[in-house]
Amino acid sequence: MVPGDGGGALMLGIQLERLLGAAPAGVAEALDAVDGFDRALVTGLGRPTPEQSAALAALAGRVAASPLGAVAAEAVEKIAAGSVSDERLAALAAARAALLGAVHDAQLAALDEALGREREECAEPGGGEPLGERLLDGARSWLREVALVGWRGLGDDSLRGLDQALTALWAEPAARRLAVLLDGLAGELRACLPLSTWERLPVRRWADLWANAVLLCQPGAAGAAEAAAGPTAQVSGRLLPLGAELHEHPTAVQLLVHALLERDGGQPALLVRVGVGAAKVETLTGPTLWRLLGGFPALLRALAERRALTVTGLPLLAGGELVWDESGVALDEPADPFVTARTQLAGALAPAVPPLRRHPVQLAEPVLLEGYRVRDGVLTLDGHRLPLDLEHLPSAGPLTPQLVKASTACLGLLCWEDGGWSLRPLGVRATARRQQVEAHTGDWTQGPTDPKAAKAEARWGDPVETLRERAGRLLRA
Amino acid sequence: MENGERAAWERRPTARVVPAARPRKVVKVPFVELVDGRLQGVVSSGSDIARVYVSAVEAGSHDVSCGTNNNRPCGGIRPGGCKHVEALVKEAVLQYGEERVARFLRVEPGEGELTARLRGGGINRDRPAAEVFSRFLRHLAYLEVPASTAPLPELRWFPATGAVR
Ligand SMILES: [Zn+2]
DSSP, X not given: OOTTTTTSSBOOHHHHHHHHHOOOTTHHHHHHHHHHHXXXXXXXXXXXXXXXXXXXXHHHHHTTTSTTHHHHHHHHHHHHTTOOOHHHHXXXXXXXXXXXXXXXXXXHHHHHHHHTOEEOOOOOOOOOOOOOHHHHHHHHHHHHHHHHHTGGGOOXXXXXXXXXXXXXXXXXXXXXXXXXXXXXXXXXXXXTOSGGGOSOOOXXXXXXXXXXXXXXXXXXXXXXXXXXXXXXXXXEXXXXXXXXXXXXXXXXXXXXXXXXXXXXXXXXXXXXXXXXXXXXXXXXXXXXXXXXXXXXXXXXXXXXXXXXXXXXXXXXBTTSEEOOXXXXXXXXXXXXHHHHIIIIITTOEEOOOOGGGOSGGGOEEEEXXXXXXXXXXXXXXXXXXXXXXXXXXXXXXXXXXXXXXXXXXXXXXXXXXXXXXXXXXXXXXXXXXXXXXXXXXGGGTTSOOSHHHHHHHHHHOOHHHHHHHHHHHHHTO | OOHHHHHHHHTOTTOOSSOOOOOOOOSSOOEEEEETTEEEEEEEOSSOTTOEEEEEEETTTOOEEEEETTSXXXXXXXXXXXXXXXHHHHHHHHHHOHHHHHHHHTOOOOXXXXXXXXXXXXXXXXXXXXXXXXXXXXXXXXGGSOOBOSOOGGGGGOBOOBOOO
């Protein structure tokens, strides 16, 4: 397929129609099987009821024809008989991941088809260095306990038991993904204690996090996705930011920048992502988050000043992530993200998705939309309705639901959840008080530019510095 | 809630149960947590920069405790608290919102500030400050973890929120 075959950089009504109309076969059935497993995890598999056993069997049944079929079936049989082990739980987590992976692939294919987006083939995944078995023991035993007692059965004791394992995981850079994942899950569970009293629980979400952790505990899994993409691993060129996502839970923050990389030598631009992250504490949130990423001054400035960057010899990973290194980058000319998207997004080559990242939550494709109307949280383009995700606009940036509502152009991510596609805005052009304004998630990386937010931030002082000072004084006392 | 709406929510990978914490000033109360059936935390001493108080309120009974990091009891402690406990509750409300703190401490719904609505309770004199203090140190240790540039794809489940101005 010719890049840009879909008709230019702008997402058109006809493309949206094609996307919304795509109904890949088998998605509902796959998700129902996942759902059955997730519900079983609410009360735990320690003493499986016939209903729970049937749900597990249905999950295994869905992957029966795959290489996972035999192990999954055996795991279900043993667990139904009351015998839960790490290997059996891993088999179920893998079966669940395979189904969600298939859903991901089907939706991504529909998106690529609708947009005319060309995507790289996935290289053979490299195996990562296995993490130490002893390092993983604590995490595995906690994950097993969760599986036995279920979300409803968890208490303070079991969460305290995880703390020790987490301390060890955070201390090992190679285990960062697992540390970040488990700490995020544990923080949420702690905030919900006593768990038995909630009317509804985020059943899919917690099962997702649990299953991912189980898979990351498998030998070599944590590093596999980070393996570089073979001979083209080092890249140089001009990096043009499109927009920034911010991810946050009580003890972690990540800035994820979507950008186009113009490689030296005139090859088509690559759609890449740059992720930088830091550990934090819960109190540090809002615009203060940017202070935690102070070790990446060029990246932050490029966002605040809407400039391009020159990158030299940065590693490019199989999933399209450029591994950031401030010593290999320099600030370049101003580059308006809307202009970048309009002129280059259509012809850009999108990255492959490594196997362990094939999950619907990872669907987040940058697009540019114009000429729409917004009403009641729904964007309408040529009569086609696309819900807006206004829940996930970070307090660390200037984007608000009001601005999105008043917008005339939007750079955003197409995301997919069970309910269908939605658009998560990363930047907008809007008319506010008869003036044209532009707002992007990363606008405040050098501090809030909005007077009200700047005043509030000044009132909080520099909490990062305050806590670091306290830490220095007390940790070494 | 409608059954269909609930089912749809339960199937969302980004569904959150409790709202994210809100930023606050940390000079006076560098550490607050709701854990083990207690609101507990660390309150800076007004007079000595090297000294901190470890204060706590028990959920349900609202028994209070307060003492320095060297285990010296707080001189101002009485049933219902002291200025440190008061500061702790106030900051907890700023960080977590009144609803979550009240639910956690099992405070009866009512009028006025949460600090004033705590039951008289008693004083818990043998609460070891050491445990809370070590949790505070563990908490601070997060700020010593080096930043990372490796992908953290699992954070896709945790998109930042909160832009309501
Ligand atoms: Zn006191």
